[in-house]
Every structure is written in structure tokens, then in C-alpha cells.
Amino acid sequence: MAKPPESVVHDERVSGDDELITGEAxxxxxxxxxxxxxxxxxxxDWAAYLLLYxxxxxxxxxxxxxxxxxxxxxxxSVAGLVFAILIVPMLVETATGGRSLGKTVIGARIVRDDGGAIGLRHAFIRALLGVLExxxxxxxxxxxxxxxNSKSKRLGDLLAGTYSQHERVPRATAPAHRLPPELTLWSQTADVAKLPDRLARRVAQFLRQSAALTPxxxxxLSTSLAAEVAPFVSPLPSVPPETFLLGVQVLRRDREFAALRLEQAQQERLAPVLTGLPHDFPNR
Structure with a gap:
């Protein structure tokens, strides 16, 4: 059985320097x-600090x-220059947690190598080296x-143990996948509950990236994934592998959404009982 490419199994293992390992692993x-x-x-930032000077x-x-x-x-002149290009950048990054005018515009923030907020020491080293570089x-x-280097660190970042993290990400869009018409009857009796979560994530990632793959x-890849999914689905429809994967992913998504809606409705019905007081108990 063919092994899925790196782009599809990305969520199952560490894939490079762009991943940060937290204290909980x-x-x-x-x-x-x-x-x-x-x-x-x-x-x-350079234009802003020179204007300030x-x-x-x-x-x-x-x-x-x-x-x-x-x-x-x-x-x-010397005192004003030191204040504008050394003291002010250091105070701005410390007070704003790694931001400045330029970083706010591009949607970035300076953080430590472990992902935490920088302090006065980090900002001072960056500002001091920034005068030179x-x-x-x-x-x-x-x-x-x-x-x-892979994180575009400048010299001040290397000495301070920091890097610039891009925080502006595209807004998430609603999934556009729909159940194929030829699987409408199959979806009424199909059982996809046994599909493992990791395998389901790989299928969903493949469907998002399939348009960018070569035929x-x-x-x-669709044939390989369909062979892995088949033991967890019953009955098996007679459709192409990619159509089969799309039907399984959409059916699993819709059923999980319906289960969550049902659970939410039950919690709303129980809310008065859980938060209310016993009969004739004073509300103090």
C-alpha cells in the first residue's frame, strides 16, 4: 500500500522548524x-523613529x-538620536509585548523562541543590535x-533568543463539500462511526488539497486512502475512490454536527433544573 505524502500526514508528526513544542509536548x-x-x-519603523528624532x-x-x-x-543631537533609535524602540516593544508601528501594519509580533512574550532584556538587546545592523x-x-536562517532572524534576534511571528492568518471559511448525489441512498444506512480521528483528518486534508495535486x-493517493478507510465503513459503495472519500467525510461531518446540536439542545433544556433552586428554598 502506498504511503501518503508528507502534506497529508502533517498532523501526525513534527515536520520542521516552524512547529513549536509546548510544555505539554x-x-x-x-x-x-x-x-x-x-x-x-x-x-x-525606521521612518517613524527618524521622524521622531x-x-x-x-x-x-x-x-x-x-x-x-x-x-x-x-x-x-547625540542624545536625541540615542533616545529615538535605542530607547524608544526598546520601550515600545516592551510595553506592547513585541509590537511596533511597522509590526502592527504587517501583522507580526516579536516573541521568544519558546513562543512567550518578550521582556525588557530581549527588547534592549534587539534595539542595541538594531542600531548597528x-x-x-x-x-x-x-x-x-x-x-x-529559516525564521528570518536578524542578528539581534539570534542574540536575544527571539523571532518575528506572523499572526495575521486567513479567515476560516465554511466547508464547501457536499454529499455526491450518487451516494444519497447509501448515506441513509452507512456506518462511518468507527473511522479513527487521525485517518479522518488525513482524508479531510486530502480533499482540501486535491485540486492542487497532479492527476x-x-x-x-485517493486509492491508498480509500483502502485504509474501507475497513471502517459499512456497506461499501461502488463509486470511485475520491467520491467514496468525499461521501465518508461529508457524512461523518454532518452526523457529528447533528450530534453536537442535539447535545446542546439537551443542555439548554436542563439548564433551568441545574441552575434553579429547590422548591421554597430562599434566594439569598
Whole structure:
């Protein structure tokens, strides 16, 4: 029997660096922000911090216009630059839990390597290295480092133990699969309750990805999955393998949904009994 490809058994094993293992040994599929998204967010932050620096300098020169000289002018320029490109980014990321103006625009957030929120130490290391790899080299070091690792980490991320997590995901859509007409009579008496959950998830994933497969791979994989599903289904319809898988998946989904609706209705009927007080018991 042919072995399903990696894309179909993805939910049964760890598949790479993009999965985060929690303390309960659960693999979470997280998406690091790509180098292009990170570059766009950095440009927005860079423009915002430089604009802040210009505003600070205008304010300082306006306040000290009467006593300013060359030495004081240089000191104010250095102090304003340090505040705008080091102190402010550090405070912003610490206060917002890893966000900034640019990261909010691209839908990303800086997190620790274990997925937790960053602290002041992480933000300080990132901001300090950012002066070198972003402002002093116009992003050259950050881009080079980001291209050399799978999570697009810049030098500050490598030293701080952080990475940029992309949190903006597509909105989930309702399943569009319908029961094939030729399986209408079969669905009235078919038994699919014994189908294991893992195998059912593989079938559902195959049906979502089948349109992107080549005809040969699609037929081979559907035949393999149908052979695995057949022992758990009774009776077996005389239809092509992919139609059989679609009928099993839709029938199982509809019956589980109906069972959940029935359970919810029963809980709603029992709610007054469970939350009400005994007869003549005072409501204190």
C-alpha cells in the first residue's frame, strides 16, 4: 500500500522548524514572518523613529535657542538620536509585548523562541543590535542574517533568543463539500462511526488539497486512502475512490454536527433544573 505524502500526514508528526513544542509536548504550527514582510515593517519603523528624532531636535533647538552653541548642539543631537533609535524602540516593544508601528501594519509580533512574550532584556538587546545592523548599515546586516536562517532572524534576534511571528492568518471559511448525489441512498444506512480521528483528518486534508495535486498523484493517493478507510465503513459503495472519500467525510461531518446540536439542545433544556433552586428554598 502506498504511503501518503508528507502534506497529508502533517498532523501526525513534527515536520520542521516552524512547529513549536509546548510544555505539554503539543506541536503548534506557527508562521515566522518572512524577510520581505520584516523589511517592510522595518522601513515603517525606521521612518517613524527618524521622524521622531527630527521632532525632538526641533523641540530642543527651540527650547535652547538662546544658549545653544556648537558643543551643546552636538550633545543634543547625540542624545536625541540615542533616545529615538535605542530607547524608544526598546520601550515600545516592551510595553506592547513585541509590537511596533511597522509590526502592527504587517501583522507580526516579536516573541521568544519558546513562543512567550518578550521582556525588557530581549527588547534592549534587539534595539542595541538594531542600531548597528539596521540604522548604521541601512539594513544590510539584518537582511543578510535573515536570509541565512529559516525564521528570518536578524542578528539581534539570534542574540536575544527571539523571532518575528506572523499572526495575521486567513479567515476560516465554511466547508464547501457536499454529499455526491450518487451516494444519497447509501448515506441513509452507512456506518462511518468507527473511522479513527487521525485517518479522518488525513482524508479531510486530502480533499482540501486535491485540486492542487497532479492527476496521477491525486488518483494514487485517493486509492491508498480509500483502502485504509474501507475497513471502517459499512456497506461499501461502488463509486470511485475520491467520491467514496468525499461521501465518508461529508457524512461523518454532518452526523457529528447533528450530534453536537442535539447535545446542546439537551443542555439548554436542563439548564433551568441545574441552575434553579429547590422548591421554597430562599434566594439569598
Amino acid at each position: 503539543v506541536a503548534l504550527d506557527v508562521r515566522p514572518a518572512g524577510i520581505i514582510l520584516r523589511g517592510a515593517g522595518t522601513l515603517i 527630527l521632532l525632538i531636535m526641533l523641540l530642543l533647538f527651540w527650547l535652547f535657542a538662546d544658549v545653544i552653541d556648537d558643543a551643546l548642539s552636538k550633545a543634543l 539596521i540604522f548604521m548599515t541601512f539594513g544590510g546586516i539584518a537582511a543578510t542574517t535573515g536570509l541565512l 496521477f498523484a491525486r488518483e494514487k
